[in-house]
Amino acid sequence: MSEPNVSERGYVVAHLPGDGIGPEVTAVARQCVDAVAARRGFSVEWRPVTLGAEHYLATGEVLPDPVLDELRKTDAVLLGAVGSPQVKPGVLERGLLLRLRAELDLYVNLRPSKLRAGVGGAVGKHQLSDLDLVIVRENTEGLYAGAGGTVHKGTEFESATEESLNTRAGVARCVAYAAALAARRSGRLTLVHKTNVLTHAGDLWQRTATEIAAQAGVTLDYAHVDAACLYLVDDPGRFDVIVTDNLFGDILSDLGAALTGGLGLAPSGNLNPGRTGPSVFEPVHGSAPDIAGKGLASPAGAVLSSALMLDHLGEEQAGADLDAAVSAVLAAGPPGTTAQWAQALLARLDQAVEA
Ligand code: IPM
Numbered sequence: 001m002s003e004p005n006v007s008e009r010g011y012v013v014a015h016l017p018g019d020g021i022g023p024e025v026t027a028v029a030r031q032c033v034d035a036v037a038a039r040r041g042f043s044v045e046w047r048p049v050t051l052g053a054e055h056y057l058a059t060g061e062v063l064p065d066p067v068l069d070e071l072r073k074t075d076a077v078l079l080g081a082v083g084s085p086q087v088k089p090g091v092l093e094r095g096l097l098l099r100l101r102a103e104l105d106l107y108v109n110l111r112p113s114k115l116r117a118g119v120g121g122a123v124g125k126h127q128l129s130d131l132d133l134v135i136v137r138e139n140t141e142g143l144y145a146g147a148g149g150t151v152h153k154g155t156e157f158e159s160a161t162e163e164s165l166n167t168r169a170g171v172a173r174c175v176a177y178a179a180a181l182a183a184r185r186s187g188r189l190t191l192v193h194k195t196n197v198l199t200h201a202g203d204l205w206q207r208t209a210t211e212i213a214a215q216a217g218v219t220l221d222y223a224h225v226d227a228a229c230l231y232l233v234d235d236p237g238r239f240d241v242i243v244t245d246n247l248f249g250d251i252l253s254d255l256g257a258a259l260t261g262g263l264g265l266a267p268s269g270n271l272n273p274g275r276t277g278p279s280v281f282e283p284v285h286g287s288a289p290d291i292a293g294k295g296l297a298s299p300a301g302a303v304l305s306s307a308l309m310l311d312h313l314g315e316e317q318a319g320a321d322l323d324a325a326v327s328a329v330l331a332a333g334p335p336g337t338t339a340q341w342a343q344a345l346l347a348r349l350d351q352a353v354e355a
């Protein structure tokens with residue numbers, strides 16, 4: 001064997017398994033990352049972080065500042081899922097997930113939807129090549145920014161508002177990321193919005209996207225969000241990179257997941273493209289308490305999220321190995337249990353690098 005390699009690349013990754021199936025699926029993702037790291041000549045130091053519904057119910061803590069400070073010191077975060085029916089809606093969503101997105105400036109939510117061989121897409125008529133798209137979801141503004149409130153609570157005139165916040169800078173940086181991604185792929189970018197009704201925000205998005213797409217040299221198409229849903233089902237080949245606001249991106253990415261094998265397969269990367277701090281990678285699915293602890297969860301979404309993480313860390317080959325391993329396992333017939341998934345993925349990863 002060779003001398004110990006002093007120049008070995010090393011990354012510190014926070015492992016935040018969370019609740020329900022989160023620990024089960026991220027355990028497999030970790031094993032896959034370690035396997036591919038060993039073969040591609042880098043190492044990962046995992047730092048366990050305990051947060052989520054269980055932790056909140058036991059301690060009352062959602063995201064303490066010292067924990068956030070620890071996360072800031074890492075290169076990336078691998079998150080499983082957080083949530084439980086016992087926790088009131090909003091506590092962990094706003095207090096943990098959205099706070100992480102805001103505090104770490106994770107302004108892009110990257111959500112690829114790719115139909116892979118062996119997967120019955122929900123529609124059943126699409127060619128694999130027609131359904132290989134990426135949704136670039138703005139991740140810190142829009143209706144998620146937290147603007148709005150409730151007044152006259154408990155009276156007949158109680159009123160509740162949620163305001164969609166869209167800043168020129170926030171839209172521009174998100175579109176710039178999407179345009180650069182489109183330039184590396186097909187050169188086609190589609191803005192999805194609802195400019196015929198949301199005329200203020202729509203106009204800002206439209207003007208900004210037009211300018212930035214031209215600067216990046218990519219073709220810009222536009223679709224209203226309702227029509228985009230129809231096209232995604234009927235004619236997804238028209239899309240390659242979609243850029244859209246926070247809520248539209250949330251909804252479209254679940255549709256994208258349904259069309260490409262379900263939420264169990266869908267990955268996401270909450271990116272800080274400026275790299276002023278770690279990015280957070282998580283499967284799109286939730287904690288799935290109904291199947292938690294039964295060994296039935298598919299780790300594919302978590303493994304594909306790890307692939308996005310490795311790619312973001314500059315380990316593109318390792319990321320591609322993980323992506324290819326998931327494709328190969330699916331093509332051979334999707335395993336029925338988490339353990340079978342792990343075994344099949346690790347076997348593939350061995351072959352991939354030896355070949
Ligand atoms: C997602 C989820 C979250 C979102 C919730 C849990 C806050 O649905 O990551 O898509 O709406 O962004």
Ligand code: MN
Nearest residue numbers: 250251254284
């Ligand atoms: Mn969602």
